[in-house]
Amino acid sequence: MTLPQVRTRAAQLLWVLCVLFALFLALGALTFALSANADNGLVSFVRSVAGWVDLGVFSRDNGIKQFTGDNADVKNALFNWGIGAIFWLVLGRVLDRVVRP
Template sequence: MGLSMTLPQIRIRAAQLLWFLCVVFALFLALGALTFALSANDANGLVSFVRDVAGWVDLGVFSRDNGIKEFTGDNADVKNALFNWGIGAIFWLLLGRILDRVVRG
């Protein structure tokens, strides 16, 4: 019994891996936005980690500081995080599905 895989099996595994990574990126953005919505303690290590990763996977385009839409006034941080990181999460999910379909062939 060998561990060799056929090309279609490799393509399926690669597509699954790409989809999984995109879902994880979307999850970090959603959780990061949730930490702002719930006014989580940013001194907490886990909250800080989630926000840092979300800031990395937003690619600068969906940044909560300088993203697609910038809110001002009351609760601007929460609105910016929910809107921009929410759009970013949707982007990663769409990209993941597209990549999954393309790689599978």
């Protein structure tokens, strides 16, 4: 493989990884919006991965914006994890453009 091919593959890999992170955040927020059963293995897996990829900055519990009152958990998840998903998509596109030849 030539160097441009390696850089293209690396850029594709970075983009796919960032899209997956954004997808986990979006799905995690959706589980709160739909009041999914937290005891379900798939729901708890998605929420735990989303909690890991939110980097603490976009955390539901202590993120950019904290809502109080009725449905605060849903609002916090939708807002903070939604912003986190957008962050990952933008970062992925920037990394793709920087790495790609």
